[in-house]
Structure formats: structure tokens, C-alpha cells
Amino acid sequence: MLDKNFDAAAAERRLYAVWEAEGRFAAAPDGGAIPYTIMIPPPNVTGTLHMGHALTMTLQDILVRWQRMQGRDALWQPGTDHAGIATQMVVERQLDGEGIRRSALGRDAFVERVWQWKAQSGGGITAQLRRLGASLDWSRERFTMDPGLSAAVREVFVRLHREGLIVRARRLVNWDPSFRSAISDLEVESREVRGHLWTIRYPVEGEVGRFLSVATTRPETMLGDTAVAVHPEDARYLDLVGRFVVLPLTGRRVPVVADAYSDPDKGTGAVKITPAHDFNDFAVGQRHGLAMPSVLDAEARIALDEIAGELRAVPGLADPAFVRGLSGQAREAARTAIVGELERLGLLEKVEPHVHQVPHAERGGAVVEPRLTVQWYCDAGRLAGPAIEAVESGRVEFVPRQWENTFFSWMREIQPWCISRQLWWGHRIPAWYGPDGHVFVAHDEAEAARLATSHYDAPVALTQDEDVLDTWFSSALWPFSTLGWPERTAELARYYPTDVLVTGFDIIFFWVARMMMMGLHLMEEVPFRQVFIHGLVRDERGQKMSKSKGNGIDPLELIDRYGADALRFTICALTGQGRDVKLGPKRVEEYRSFVTKLWNAARFCEMNEVRPVEGFQPEAAQGRLARWILDEAAGTAAEAGAALEAYRFDEYAASVYRFTWNRFCDWFLEFAKPVSNAGDTTEAAELRAATAHVLGTILRLLHPVMPFVTEALWAEFGFGPEGSLIVAAWPTAERLAGAPEVARELDWVTRFIGEIRAVRAEMNVPPSKVTPVLLRDAGPETVARAEAWAEAIGRMARVSAVSVLDGEVPAEVARGAAQAVVDEATLVLPLAGVIDLGAERTRLQKERARALEEAAKVERKLGNADFVARAKPEVVDENRERLSAFQQETARLDAALRRIG
């Protein structure tokens, strides 16, 4: 016997353990089934489950469970990411708390410490995924720094290096001064900052009293200026091109160059050029062969090493002592000092408030400093071509399609990818340097040593590159590294390419595009056929959830309060295409009602001895009620399947919800009540069997989204042992013969009952008052139906008897009657003394006015010769029928009004 309430917490613990123990999540590579594969977007190994995870993992689990039920060999590949910067930061903060500096600890000890932290907290996120009900094949769990995956990383690095697709180069790079590491352009976001625009006078060499004014938002970088650029067609400065100005503070002579980069309409039209600290200036510097001295160190403090030798004293312009005093100062402090000095020298023309875009590190938020360093770069430009082609040709399909534009626009202008990071936690770059700095890229030190020995003709001491790879480098290999690549494993052959990748649009560039580039280059095949891009989770007011705003919701808390099924269903129901998901506890509470409704409907079935009947054939059912609900269930299965096929999670949820609540519970179970109580008649037995069949269908249709409550009910009803629904067959969608005719009949009954209910409610007839119904003008079909469904009509519409009137309604009845029109028939409810006749008249008049208005609308349309001539014939016919129906309804309401006088 089912408990009064569903104990979600107990069922979740018990059932997940059963599934896992019985290996229900495990892929079956040796079976004959067609594989269905999804790669989990690996969460940070030391992370905790947030709503974003809950969203994406729920959708993936729905797909995987659905396909598994369709007999596919489902592999949902689990695993976690080492998350270089994030994890290193966490451990550094822990060390800070203990008063230990990373540098004091040393590299090996530090990395060891991170491994300890991983061992200690690494199971957290996977345990939380289990709470959500995720049916991942845990036996195949991988970690990006596993030996196998690390070997894949080294193999790719070596291979791409040998192919010239990975190179080491000294370029300007985005530098995060707080992490003291390079970051990729994707990890930089520009933020609007209210700053100042300073206009500084640079004296023109050899022309006393003449100045060239330049405007800048970053005066401190002037220590590294090596030119001033003006537009080649700017008449104001033409005579200065090729001449020199003297840089204040350092006294350096710098040329005036003509370059189209300078915008004559912006500022003074002349710009200072600091090639080592600005990307645009770097390009100008390259075009004009300028020197590129750096004046900021790894922590963005003033560093004079590269300019110390050239400092000159120029009276009234440059004082080496002042500049030397800046050494080691933070860029902000140096800015203040430099502006003060320029003002003192009378070289500051003006200061204006200025709003401008400043690059910030996405993680950590430090102001990014472009810096000239040696880094490893991956030639993304060459790898992008095949990935672009794969999407163009449809071999990879984005859903919704609009994201393909986003993908194309980035891929077509992709920049070299800086893959080295000055961190300790991650895949160390497999490059070793000889005594003269010659680089040997190899799978391991022994191979590097062999290469070096042959290069130098003698064994030499090698030192390994200190840097690690960008975390996304290993993520990019995930679809094949998890399957054993570079070994040619059976899994790799079977499960690659995967079927679909499910993720948010925020990592299309970081991850999706890179997996495609690497997959196509190394596997020569796309990593997935489809990419389903879902929205982001937002709070109830539509704001992005974030730690800093404190508006985050903990999915585990929601699971504790409402159950995993309720949370999952909420997510599913709210996941439309191309829209973010606004989610709060209230929404989950709303959908928990559905879990409860299902539970109670099942309890009701159980009380009425509904049990699955072996070999039950829907098509063989005789009763009209049974055939109706069986066909509706099949229709719902068709809808649900089509919705999932199209990644319409909202439609899938809505379709099964509607059927379960509004068809099965509200109508079918109500109709079935007397029959189910009727003992052992053939009719009752068949209806019970049909009910069981439909309940089973509902459980199977809902299992992907609500795995726990459905599995619990499945076992309780004896559809199969506990833990077997997960592999039960997805319902077939075969409609029943003659179903449309039965559907019309049931539609009539529900409308008939509905009309009576509405009239009674509107006329304030107390529920205790049972009335007869007299049928006027009813055709033979209506009469037959009214007889056939008399019991249900009586019970559900509080009607004592339905009788057919031969002639007109007796006057004494008519004067107190409430009336309603259903198709050709008029329903007369004798309620003299119970209802207010004036109110009934008003109600009928309102109905009549509505029918008349509709009729007029259709009439206008049909009166339009163009419409009749040009619209599709079936549309014209449809409108003729509607007109006739509204006209008849009006006439019947007129008659009803006459009747009550």
C-alpha cells in the first residue's frame, strides 16, 4: 500500500543505490545496441553543484534516460576538470590562512598539496550529481589529469608542435598581474570605467616653443613611448612626420610617424605609441620598426631595467632622479606621480573626465596589462577551417540554429590561442631547454634527452619549461581522451563521434569550438553531431545568479525541500529554446504539486485494485472509455517523443503534464470511478487493465524527467522489480482504430458536463441541489450519447436524470429554467425558485451577444468576394461551417430567452 505522501528523500537514496548496484548506468560496449553518447561538460573537480550544473545535467540526463529506454546503448561519460587557475587559487588561499607562501613551499610540494585537496574534496561534485539523479556511467569516470588523459595532452602538444601548429613566440599577451600569468583573449572582458583623459605636451625637437599634444588615458606608460603617430593625411601635422619630439621625464627622442591608426577626429589627432603595453601600439611599432621597451613588471609595477640606460637629464623636461624614484611603484601610484610631475613642468595641457573600456581579467577581476613575453601559441586560425566547414556542411548542427552565427563570427576571425600559463597546477608543458636555450618538445624527458643528445652530439643537462597549459587545452580533447585516445580502443571506435553536446552559450568559444578543432584535426571526425545550447539560469527577477550578488540558489537545498523530481521537472518545463531560465523556490514548489498529483492518482489506482495485466493489448479493448484514454496516451507518447527529438523540453513536460492531470486525472479517473468499484465484471476488469496500462505509460513517459517517483510507483504496482523502469521500453505511439470517433464522443460528454457545471456555478445553484436535465431539439446521436453516459453525467454534473422532450418545454417549467446549448441540443434545467430568472436572462443574453458577434465576424469574412475566391477552399468551408454553427447557436439562445419570457 502506498503511503499517504511520497517520501522523496528516502526514495532518492534507495533507488539511486539500486540503479548503481545493478549497473543500470553502465554502457554496454559488447551488446548489439546502437550507441547513444553524451560527454559531460566536466565540472571543476573541487567545485560544488550550482544551478547552472543542475540545469545542464538535468537536460542531459533526460536525453540519456530517454534514449536508454529506447534501447540505445547509452554512454553518459562522467568526469571532472582540474581547473588550473580556480583550483590553484583555492589552495593558495588555504596556504595563506596557514601563513605559508606558495613560493616558500616550492613547486613539487605545492602540487602535492593540490592533489591532497583534490583527494579530499574531489568527490563532492560527483556525490551532488548523484543527488540530482544523474545516470552517469561512473565506472568510466575520468579526470583531466589522469595518467591517460595527461598522456593524450602530451601527445597532442608534441604532434601539433611538429606540425607547426604550436609555436613559441615573443608577442604581446594579455597579462593578469594578480596571477602573474598570461591569459587568453577569451578570458579578458572589457568593462566601462570612469577615468580621465590627460593631454600632454611633447616638445618638438629643434623648434623651441612648439609642442605636439597627445591625449592618453594611461600617462604612466609614457616611459615606454617610442613614437608619436599622426594620420598620414592630417594637414596639421604633415610637416612633423619624420621629425622627432622629446619625451618628457625620460628625455628620449622619439619619431613622429604617419599611421592610419591615429584618428584625426579623436583627441588631438596625435597619439603616443607604447608598443610594449598596448595591442594597437604594438601593431604600429611593428609597422614602423620601433623599439619596444617594457616599463612594467609581472605585477604591473614600474620596472626601469629596459630604459635605465637611456634616461637623460633635460632641464625643464626630464629629471632621471624623478624617474628612478618611480621604480617598483604600482601603476596607479606611478600615474599620480607622473601627472603631478608633468603639471609641475607645465606640460599638462588639460585633464578631462573620460569613460572608456578597460580590459579586466574575467576571473579575479584584475586590470589586464598587455605585456611582451615569450609564450606558447596554438595556431587556431589553421585549425578553425575544418570546424567552420563542418558546421557549414551540417555535419555539426547547432540547436537552436542561430548560434551558428555566433560560432562563425568568432571562428572566422579567430586569433592565435595563448596556451601557456605561469601556474603550477596543470599539465606541465612537455618542452625542455638545452644550455643554449634550444627547445626540445617531446613526450617525456627521456625522449627530450635523446633529441638533445643527437642535436648537441653529446648528453647535456635539460630544464623543463616551467609553465603549464591552459585548462581548456585538455578540455578540448575530452570527447576522445576520455575514451582512451591515443590508444585505438574499442570504446573510441564505438562512441566517437558522440551524439550531442549539451551546454550553455557562454562556453561556445572556450570549449565547443576547441573540441571541434581538436577533434577534426586529431580524430579527423567531428566530436558530436549536434550541439544543444541552452540558456543560463537566472533568479526569479531575471538577474544572473552570482556569488557576489548573493542571489544564488543551492540546488541541493531545493532537492532537500521539494525533491529531485520536482527540481528536475521545473527545469525541464522552463527550458524553452533560446531563452534563459528564471528559477526560484516558488516555481519548484509549484511543480512539486505535479509530483504529488501523480502520487495520489497512483494511490487511487492502487485502492481500486489496478494492476498491470500481462499481455494486455490496447487494440483489443472493447470499452469506449478505455479506448479513448488508451489512444490519448498513445497520442501523448507521440507528442512527448517528438518534443524530445527536437530538444523542446518545455513541450515534452507540458504534454505529459497536460495528459496526466487534465485528461487522466480530471476526466478519465472520474469517469472510471463507478466501473472500478463494480467488482469483477468483464467491463471492470478491462478498464482496470487499461488504467494500469495507461498508468504504466505515464510512468514511462515521465521517467526521464522524474526518475525517482516514477521508479518507486513502477515497482509498487508490480510493473517490474525496483530499479527496472530505467530500462523499460519507451511507450509506442500507435493510435487505436476508430479513435477519432471515440474522441468526438468523449469530447461531447465533457462539453455536456462542462456546460451544466458552468450554468450551475454561474447561477449559484448549490452543489447539494440535484436537478434533472430536459433535452430539447436533440438529434438521435445526442440522445444515444446522453443515455450511454447518463451515469457519469448524473454524478459529475449533479443531474438526477436526462430526459428527452418531445415538444416544447412546459410553460411552468420554462419560467424557472436555466438553459445551455450544446451543439444542436438545448439543455433545460428546471430550477424554479432556486435561480434568479433575471440573472439567467442576462447570462443568456451575454451568450447570445457573443455568438452573434462571432457570426458577424465570420459573415464579414465570407462576404468578401476576394476571400471566397482566393483563400484555400478548406478554409472557406471551415468558415461556412462556423457561420452556420454560430447562427444556429444564436437562434437557440433566442428560443431559450423566449422560453423564460
Added chain:
RNA sequence: GGGCGCGUAGCUCAGCGGUAGAGCAUCGCCUUCACACGGCGGGGGUCACAGGUUCAAUCCCUGUCGCGCCCA
């Protein structure tokens, strides 16, 4: 500045050439033997605005306004 998306009932959203829908909220009635996390019924929308295409526009096209996101 370039691109994308969105403005439909009080709220959240679906619909996307021919009858405007759902859930929640709201109002009325109902403690009817599965469920008050319930049942029954009602009210509520010039589908942002302005043009255009069409026999017909919430839906297609153009523009305007408002909001959001991405890229520069």
C-alpha cells in the same frame, strides 16, 4: 559602432499566416469516500508602436521605441 535575441492576460512564458493559449496569481463555490500540493466555475489581452505585403497579420517585410546579451 557591428551582430543576435526579446517586447502576447497581474507574473512567467507558449503559439508564429485564417477560432488568442498554459501555469501561477486573482475572484466565487465546494472540507464530494486519491489528492486543499485538491475539485468545479468565472473574470482578465486594441499580441510595444507606425507603415507595408496579403483575400486575411500577434505571426512575414521595413522602420521607430524599450529591454537584454555577444563582439569591437
